[in-house]
Amino acid sequence: MAETLTVDEGLTFESGAHVAPLEIAYATYGSPDHPVVYISHALTGDADAAVWWNTLIGPGKPVDTERFHVVCANILGGCKGTTGPASTNPATGERYGLDFPLFTIRDMVAVHRALLRSLGIERLYGAVGGSLGGMQILQWALDHPDEIERAVLVCSTARLTAGNIAFSKVARHAILTHDAMDVARMMAHITYVSEESLRRKFSRNRRRPATGMTLDSDFEVEHYLDYQAKIFLERFDPHSYLYLSRVMDYYDPFPEAEVTPAGRFVLISFDSDWRFGTEHSEFILEQLTALGADVTHHEVESPWGHDSFLMNVPEYHRLVYQALR
Amino acid sequence: MAETLTVDEGLTFESGAHVAPLEIAYATYGSPDHPVVYISHALTGDADAAVWWNTLIGPGKPVDTERFHVVCANILGGCKGTTGPASTNPATGERYGLDFPLFTIRDMVAVHRALLRSLGIERLYGAVGGSLGGMQILQWALDHPDEIERAVLVCSTARLTAGNIAFSKVARHAILTHDAMDVARMMAHITYVSEESLRRKFSRNRRRPATGMTLDSDFEVEHYLDYQAKIFLERFDPHSYLYLSRVMDYYDPFPEAEVTPAGRFVLISFDSDWRFGTEHSEFILEQLTALGADVTHHEVESPWGHDSFLMNVPEYHRLVYQALR
Numbered sequence A, B: 001m002a003e004t005l006t007v008d009e010g011l012t013f014e015s016g017a018h019v020a021p022l023e024i025a026y027a028t029y030g031s032p033d034h035p036v037v038y039i040s041h042a043l044t045g046d047a048d049a050a051v052w053w054n055t056l057i058g059p060g061k062p063v064d065t066e067r068f069h070v071v072c073a074n075i076l077g078g079c080k081g082t083t084g085p086a087s088t089n090p091a092t093g094e095r096y097g098l099d100f101p102l103f104t105i106r107d108m109v110a111v112h113r114a115l116l117r118s119l120g121i122e123r124l125y126g127a128v129g130g131s132l133g134g135m136q137i138l139q140w141a142l143d144h145p146d147e148i149e150r151a152v153l154v155c156s157t158a159r160l161t162a163g164n165i166a167f168s169k170v171a172r173h174a175i176l177t178h179d180a181m182d183v184a185r186m187m188a189h190i191t192y193v194s195e196e197s198l199r200r201k202f203s204r205n206r207r208r209p210a211t212g213m214t215l216d217s218d219f220e221v222e223h224y225l226d227y228q229a230k231i232f233l234e235r236f237d238p239h240s241y242l243y244l245s246r247v248m249d250y251y252d253p254f255p256e257a258e259v260t261p262a263g264r265f266v267l268i269s270f271d272s273d274w275r276f277g278t279e280h281s282e283f284i285l286e287q288l289t290a291l292g293a294d295v296t297h298h299e300v301e302s303p304w305g306h307d308s309f310l311m312n313v314p315e316y317h318r319l320v321y322q323a324l325r
Helices: A105-118 A132-143 A162-178 A181-192 A195-202 A220-235 A238-250 A278-290 A305-310 A314-323 B105-118 B132-143 B162-178 B181-192 B195-202 B220-235 B238-250 B278-290 B305-310 B314-323
Strands: A003-007 A022-029 A036-040 A069-073 A126-130 A150-154 A264-270 A294-300 B003-007 B022-029 B036-040 B069-073 B126-130 B150-154 B264-270 B294-300
Touching (some): A003 A105, A036 A132, A132 A238, A181 A238, A181 A305, A220 B162, A264 A305, B022 B105, B105 B238, B150 B314, B162 B238, B181 B238, B181 B305, B195 B220, B264 B278, B264 B305, B264 B314, B294 B314
Parallel strands (some): A036 A069, A126 A150, B036 B069, B264 B294
Antiparallel strands (some): A022 A069, B003 B022, B022 B069
């Protein structure tokens, strides 16, 4: 269960905007005497890393809560306990909504670091993140080159492509102009999986007897998307979705990076990932290498697309285990 | 400019539903004395084939209007002159809208054949279609094995995958529950192009000075999607979009095919097409071969994704020219 740290003086964002107070929802696992591994979550995650990433994190797992002190916080702008557009604006007593200032991944990292300072942690044995989680860790390592000894970036990116931004745009347009976060989520969900994983799960199977025709859901894959949209509307805030997707679009840390990070980087991509596929990790590899960093990249075979980082993929888990050994 | 044929007695659909009168908007090019080449258009096209497919069709072009009599009609269910959900229901005096009966690609073919009968054409020298256009020609050739001498199917499919249906579902959900055909079109547009084509056109270029952050359109690719959605809302009917996308989902002609088509088939796919890519054409190849048909498949290199069929791709145009020689 997540705890909450309140930073009364708040935080000044990179843009100059100031938000106070700042609340940070976080969870820890394992003894504080053990080396610290920080987990950064992806777009719609939360602090309870050992729940949503239970394939990777737990006793005896690659991120072993019996050997490490694992820390995770809900990200800035999220809606799972850390301050974001769904929080109350103390100036008005209402939710911030679209009055919440835009922020950057550097601001997210500032929140993680504020949390660690309050916990008395100055340096990380390891930091692990998938997708947007990896983006945070990369920014952190570039800005604070001595703070992360082992950085593991799974299916992450150093900059979204025009195609990534295009999907992001459609999702925002659906939410802003049609209040249609269900549509945004359905579409995003398709980008998280692979054609092969949809084929294995659903093929062209139909739920009704295969005689009639309808504009409603009929194929199993349609019912699946209906379900994904329904549970998402119950658990996530549309404004958080807007802000967090936009943070990703603007992210582009390497042009500003000048100092060689001291830690070691392990990059992992999945061959079936068409959201942040191998070419994204290869770009990070190339840029980190140019900075003189210690970095390796591994492409792992997996049929599950971008979602592979949440799945039991033995080769990927072995690589994470080794990276933290 | 399209002309209109009115079939007073209408058409009984495969489902048993009857629609009357049936109007068919069509265009012809070139002398009626020349061999007839029928063009089937894709999801949102119209009868004016030499306009929207002017890369391929015209004097001296691969589908040469000086050598062929070219015929094209707006498809059943469209909103460009042929009867569809946007037409007036004579029983009510109002637009059909969602009262229009669901129909099949076989019904579309019945409309094409009714048109040709009225024009005194019994047999086609050639038939050419891209995407949904190719699906119509394939159904036609399977059901009427002697009517098409040369069938050219460009980036077409014999059955949508679970991933194709998933995108189709999201578009329908956007329209049916949020009146958001703009969202549907933006998303569909992404599936028509390739990552490479978006990169070449837009990269991560921004329209505003690259300092501020906004939730509105900022990257050039976002403005492009805004524009695509805007012009589409002006030119297309949401109900037609619903029906035509659904027709495609249900399409699966080979399980019923028993007779060997007498004509020759040329299948063309594009290596960057991730909507109906090479694997779709390979499936058609395999199925037609099993039926004993004369069929060849060519994968053409092109950076433009599914939209390549509308572009000037010399190798593709050479193949169409040869197929009709």
